[in-house]
Amino acid sequence: MSIADNLARIRTALPPTVTLIAVSKTRPASIVTEALAAGQLDFGENYAQELRDKAELLGPGPRWHFIGSLQRNKVKYVVGRATLIHDVDSIELAEEIGKRSGNTPTAILVGVNMGEAQKSGVPAAGALAFARAVLGVPGVSLRGLMTIPPATEDPSGAAPFFEELAALAAAGRADGLPLHELSMGMSHDWSIAVAHGATLVRLGTAIFGARPLVSER
Ligand SMILES: *Cc1c(COP(=O)(O)O)cnc(C)c1O
Numbered sequence: 001m002s003i004a005d006n007l008a009r010i011r012t013a014l015p016p017t018v019t020l021i022a023v024s025k026t027r028p029a030s031i032v033t034e035a036l037a038a039g040q041l042d043f044g045e046n047y048a049q050e051l052r053d054k055a056e057l058l059g060p061g062p063r064w065h066f067i068g069s070l071q072r073n074k075v076k077y078v079v080g081r082a083t084l085i086h087d088v089d090s091i092e093l094a095e096e097i098g099k100r101s102g103n104t105p106t107a108i109l110v111g112v113n114m115g116e117a118q119k120s121g122v123p124a125a126g127a128l129a130f131a132r133a134v135l136g137v138p139g140v141s142l143r144g145l146m147t148i149p150p151a152t153e154d155p156s157g158a159a160p161f162f163e164e165l166a167a168l169a170a171a172g173r174a175d176g177l178p179l180h181e182l183s184m185g186m187s188h189d190w191s192i193a194v195a196h197g198a199t200l201v202r203l204g205t206a207i208f209g210a211r212p213l214v215s216e217r
Pocket of ligand 1: 025148186187203204206
């Protein structure tokens with residue numbers, strides 16, 4: 001199956017309300033070009049310098065999402081290039097993003113930690129209070145929540161976590177928080193995430209095939 005075939009097959013199964021993010025981390029810029037040619041616009045990166053390098057190389061066209069856990073000293077590589085930063089989990093990080101954003105606020109999601117799978121993220125119990133605090137940070141624009149559920153034997157095991165994230169966002173909205181985006185679902189569990197209200201799914205393997213093994217950065 002080609003990248004174009006994979007994209008076409010996945011798009012057919014996605015409601016129009018869901019944005020497909022092609023996760024291009026650790027892969028060469030040429031695959032981004034190939035996906036762009038097949039009409040794919042949104043791309044996900046986990047490493048700040050890699051996002052910067054690909055963005056500089058490819059210029060206008062792709063919309064970049066930073067989906068990894070972001071260190072404060074690397075915010076400068078991402079702000080101004082990423083259309084959305086997915087995993088904001090500390091006020092200090094939100095403040096650094098805001099400070100670097102100048103007059104153009106950067107759209108962010110709050111990363112919610114639902115278990116040991118996610119090294120980053122705020123605990124679900126504190127997520128709405130944290131989101132409220134983020135609202136007060138100048139230079140960032142809060143859009144929603146993101147999670148990576150703990151690994152389960154069967155992808156359907158992720159369902160309760162997706163449900164919980166959707167319920168959190170709904171509770172936040174009822175309380176006036178602008179939590180309209182739900183970034184949840186990866187190659188193995190995206191259809192379950194979509195069934196539970198995902199608005200952004202992050203797919204690497206399902207589009208590009210198995211990732212080359214790389215050491216932790
Ligand atoms: C790598 C990664 C993905 C994509 O994973 P696949 O299993 O290849 O679809 C999605 N989200 C995050 C946060 C990732 O780090």
